[in-house]
Amino acid sequence: xxxxxxxxxxxxxxxxxxxxxxxxxxxxxxxxxxxxxxxxxxxxxxxxxxxxxxxxxxxxxxxxxxxxxxxxxxxxxxxxxxxxxxxxxxxxxxxxxxxxxxxxxxxxxxxxxxxxxxxxxxxxxxxxxxxxxxxxxxxxxxxxxxxxxxxxxxxxxxxxxxxxxxxxxxxxxxxxxxxxxxxxxxxxxxxxxxxxxxxxxxxxxxxxxxxxxxxxxxxxxxxxxxxxxxxxxxxxxxxxxxxxxxxxxxxxxxxxxxxxxxxxxxxxxxxxxxxxxxxxxxxxxxx
Numbered sequence: 001x002x003x004x005x006x007x008x009x010x011x012x013x014x015x016x017x018x019x020x021x022x023x024x025x026x027x028x029x030x031x032x033x034x035x036x037x038x039x040x041x042x043x044x045x046x047x048x049x050x051x052x053x054x055x056x057x058x059x060x061x062x063x064x065x066x067x068x069x070x071x072x073x074x075x076x077x078x079x080x081x082x083x084x085x086x087x088x089x090x091x092x093x094x095x096x097x098x099x100x101x102x103x104x105x106x107x108x109x110x111x112x113x114x115x116x117x118x119x120x121x122x123x124x125x126x127x128x129x130x131x132x133x134x135x136x137x138x139x140x141x142x143x144x145x146x147x148x149x150x151x152x153x154x155x156x157x158x159x160x161x162x163x164x165x166x167x168x169x170x171x172x173x174x175x176x177x178x179x180x181x182x183x184x185x186x187x188x189x190x191x192x193x194x195x196x197x198x199x200x201x202x203x204x205x206x207x208x209x210x211x212x213x214x215x216x217x218x219x220x221x222x223x224x225x226x227x228x229x230x231x232x233x234x235x236x237x238x239x240x241x242x243x244x245x246x247x248x249x250x251x252x253x254x255x256x257x258x259x260x261x262x263x264x265x266x267x268x269x270x271x272x273x274x275x276x277x278x279x280x281x282x283x284x285x286x287x
Contacts, residue, residue, distance in 0.1 A: 005034045007061030011052055011076065016041035019064050022090055036061075043067065046075070053079050063087040119168060126165035133172040134158055139185050145172040147269055148189055151196035152176050152239050153226075154206045156253045156261060160196065163262040169269075176239045178225070186246075192272040194265055195243035195250040200232045202254050207232075 008027070010019040016039050027035040038059065040052045049072050056063065056079070063080055065087065067073045073089065080087040099106050132138050133145065135158070142148060146169045149157045157173035164171040174183060176195075186193060198206075207227050225231040243250050249268050253261045 003033070005036065007036050007038060007059040009038045009040065009052070009056050009061055009063045011040040011043055011063060011065040011067065013042065013044050013067050013069065013072075016066075019066060019090065023064060043072070044069065046072070049075060052076075056080070056085070057083065060085055064090050066091050122168040123166055126168050126170050127162070129170040129172070130158075130161045130165045133170075134161065136174045136183060139183055142172045142174070142183075142185050143189060144170060145189065145191050146170045147172075147191055147265060148186065148193045149173040149196055149265070150176055150182065150186070150193060150239075150243070150248065151198075152203070152235050154203060154210060155196045155198050156258060157196055159258045160253075160261050160265065163258050164265065167262075167266075169266075176242060178231075178235050178238065182242065192269050193246070193248045194268055195239065195248050196261070197236060197240060197250050197252050199252075199254040200229060200236055203236070204229060204232055 008023060010016055010023055012019050020037075020039065023035075023037060027033075027037075036059070038055060038061075040055070043049055043052055053076070060083060062085060063076070065073075065076060066089065067076065077087055095106050129141075129144070133141055147164065149160060149171060150173070151157050153175055157175070161171035161173050174186065176182060204227050211227070240250060242248075251261060251264050251268070256264070
């Protein structure tokens with residue numbers, strides 16, 4: 001049967017972010033098909049599950065779930081079977097493969113990836129850092145950054161920094177302002193500096209939308225130069241030249257999502273670390 005709409009139920013005993021990411025990747029592969037996602041997070045009791053089952057019955061559709069409680073899993077699977085609905089525990093194949101390979105038992109505890117451990121607090125600290133060093137703020141604190149992103153206004157620096165912060169990375173960002181030199185602190189940082197650039201037409205549209213939303217007040221340039229095609233082209237060219245002069249790699253974000261941009265930044269950071277390690281390694285004895 002060919003359908004034009006699918007009600008997709010995502011049931012988790014944790015936050016549901018794993019299911020949400022998986023579903024987003026899958027539904028993107030279907031053109032002309034409308035997916036209505038019903039998210040059911042933090043389902044850990046029979047009372048909570050009853051509410052979910054009522055929702056599935058009201059709007060039937062396939063079920064993706066991550067439930068560790070065996071009784072809740074059995075109840076959900078039996079219910080879906082009675083309605084003739086497919087239900088898939090998305091983590092089972094991977095968990096079973098890892099358990100078999102490692103010769104270990106699965107803990108079976110919900111939300112273990114969200115424990116308040118050192119990694120969790122490192123991410124929180126990184127988010128606070130991004131807030132304090134967004135758009136060139138806290139100049140001296142930029143010396144503590146793990147990476148610095150530079151670029152013209154509205155080139156996705158801030159959202160990329162927040163995405164990196166969720167990985168525990170202290171990311172500062174510094175705007176490259178027309179006719180002004182970059183902050184001197186960039187000459188002293190001990191971390192990679194990476195430029196972000198974007199196609200002029202895409203940048204102009206983003207800036208125009210921004211001005212419509214909040215108005216031009218508060219910007220360091222007039223509205224005309226902020227969105228004028230020739231001025232924007234010149235601004236982008238000057239930023240690229242600066243990055244080339246400083247030896248800073250540049251990432252074009254025009255057709256990249258924030259996730260893809262952040263992944264490219266991470267790859268550049270790894271390359272920078274490898275080069276630094278190789279440079280610091282003692283050379284071998286002369287032949």
